[in-house]
Amino acid sequence: MMLAFLWALAPKASAQVSQSEVVKSGKSQASLMAPSSFVHGGDLTVALMLKPEKNWHNYWVNPGDSGMATTVKWTLPEGLSAGPLEFPIPHQFESSGLVSFGYSEPVFLLTKIHVPEDFSAAEIMIKASVSWLTCNDNGCVPGDAKLQVDVKAGDAENADTVLPGVDSMIYPSDQSAKLKNAVAAEEGEFLVLSAEAAPDLDKLLVGELSAFFESNAIVEHGYAAKVSVEGRQLSIRAKKSEFFGEMPAEVAVVIIPKERANSLRLVFSKK
Amino acid sequence: MESAELKMFFVQKTNLTTLMKNRFTNLFAIATAFSMITLAGATEVGEKAPDFEAKDVTGKVVKLADLKGKTVVLEWINFGCPFVKKHYGSGNMQKLQGTAADDSVVWITVNSAAEGKQGYLAPDSAEPALSKEKWAGAHYIVDASGVIGKAYGAKVTPHMFVIDKEGVLVYNGAIDDKSTTKAEDVEGATNYVTQALAELAEGKEVSVPTSKPYGCGVKY
Known part of the structure; x- marks a missing residue:
């Protein structure tokens, strides 16, 4: 039909x-x-x-x-x-x-x-x-x-x-190549992603940003991850899921600005 | 860990007369659910499992602390959920329940759907549904207030917990590693509950103590 x-x-x-x-x-x-x-x-x-x-x-x-x-x-x-x-x-x-x-x-x-x-x-x-x-x-x-x-x-x-x-539709654009020292690390009950963003990337990292994790068992979904940008230093702080096992080799996250007009996908490697 | 103690108490309607039909329904006759629950924060594997006391749909009092010396499985259920249908339609869940009974493992099925929400089963009408699904656990508890579910942090149906003979939570998570609604995916999946029970029976540590549970949200 x-x-x-x-x-x-x-x-x-x-x-x-x-x-x-x-x-x-x-x-x-x-x-x-x-x-x-x-x-x-x-x-x-x-x-x-x-x-x-x-x-x-x-x-x-x-x-x-x-x-x-x-x-x-x-x-x-x-x-x-x-x-x-x-x-x-x-x-x-x-x-x-x-x-x-x-x-x-x-x-x-x-x-x-x-x-x-x-x-x-x-x-x-x-x-x-x-x-x-x-x-x-x-x-x-x-x-x-x-x-x-x-x-x-x-x-x-x-x-x-x-x-x-x-x-x-807005699809996340993978900009991982524009990150330096993109690492994922555990800090107690938190999972912290950090990286240095390339100059043209930090222009996109402005305003109120949300982070959505692609993997299912890594973070507490009800906890709004804090995305902060200071200068070119990007940091994403999320709460570890109660089902967090071992840190995966890579953590992929989708960054969505409040206006939802664009989106970045960033991949961080296990420290 | 912060330990908020909360005592809850709820009573549900009793309907004895309509169920006194045969031996089987006698099992489910007393539909009074009466619960005194100690809610002790979020439950983590390796810690003592939160105690609870409730009447099952047959009227039997189930008190976790009294089950010391026995391994206990908790299963969160909602027969309307496609993920639950996958494991009942394929006969997988009933098989696990039967094996558990044979091995003296106490299988407790909990329904935390609130009254008026999808999946809620009144204690006095649970029997036909359980009979139709060939449910084979030891106890079926209607937890419409959600206190037991929240004490354990039950998120989805099915969400599975295993408690060892000392009353320590040793598994919290999914039933298996294939997070789909398709019955054909039961075969070939690694069943974490089967694995945990086998390891406990051999005196070993549970090798996969947590996994991300998959399913429909519990309708609190």
Whole structure:
């Protein structure tokens, strides 16, 4: 069933975009979208659209105290592989004292597929097996869908088409390369991330900043991490989770300014 | 650690007559829940597990301190939660409960959903639900005030705790390492409760004493 017109951020019917059917399962609808053509040697961006019913929400990569991150199993032609799922910046939800992270609005989760120069086929069938959980204050309902889009070999301009709706989302941009001495250390009941930021980065680190941790069992989700910038020195102080085991080799954090107009992803290494 | 002592007391409606039907329902006959609970801050592994006293849905008084000498498992439950359905639908939870009973481990299932919230089960209507799900634990406690849940810091369903024979909390966390709602993921998962119980039985230390629990939020 083609229900694309039901999407709040529905793509306009376009020759440049391929879209799967829209599948409703549980309390959300899901669909897959990609540029209608690819070029050899290029990257293809594929978007999974997930739209919860009103007053329900789906989850970020770290669902928080409860819930479940949306996951996708990709089936691609031999020689191709999908990159990690990129989630837009999440919101925080609170219920009965528990904190979780996710979206009550429709979102687009992205992945990049690199197509090698020597990839021989003229068409790529992209298949996704998607699992998600949609919750509200009263309960949770799982959903799943098997989706497919086909992309044909074509011109570069079309392959670079920005998928409609995707440009309205804010995705964290990984700026870890602009940090020096980015380390994660334990200080009693706290987890402290510190680094020296490059000059062009500290311009982005202004105003009221929130830090969202990508890993699930590291910090207390209900404790608002303190993000402070003094000169070029960045410091993020969070409370360790009661389920904190060993310090992981890397701690990834998403920094979101109050205005939510941009976002950084920063990775810190175990001291 | 700061230790706030809080004594709680709650009484729920009794409905004896409608349940006196057969031997099995007799088990669940007395639906009075009467609890005196000492709430002692957040619970950490390695510390004494908070004591509690409550009546289960059969009317039996369960007092943790009286279970000294036995290993105890606490399971937070909500049959409406997809993560709970995963472990009951696959028969995984009932299997664990059966094995626990065989090994003289006392399995206590706690429902901390508040009255009026999703998953709340009135003590006098618990029996049909437990029977339908083939629940096989030793005690099912309706903790609608949430005092037991909050004493343990139970966050989700299922959230699992293991208490050793000395009354010390030795495990706090997830049931296993596959945080999904799919029954097929039960097979091949490392079950932390099974692992902790096996290690305790061999006199070993629990190798994974905490893990991040996964599930639906407890509906306090």
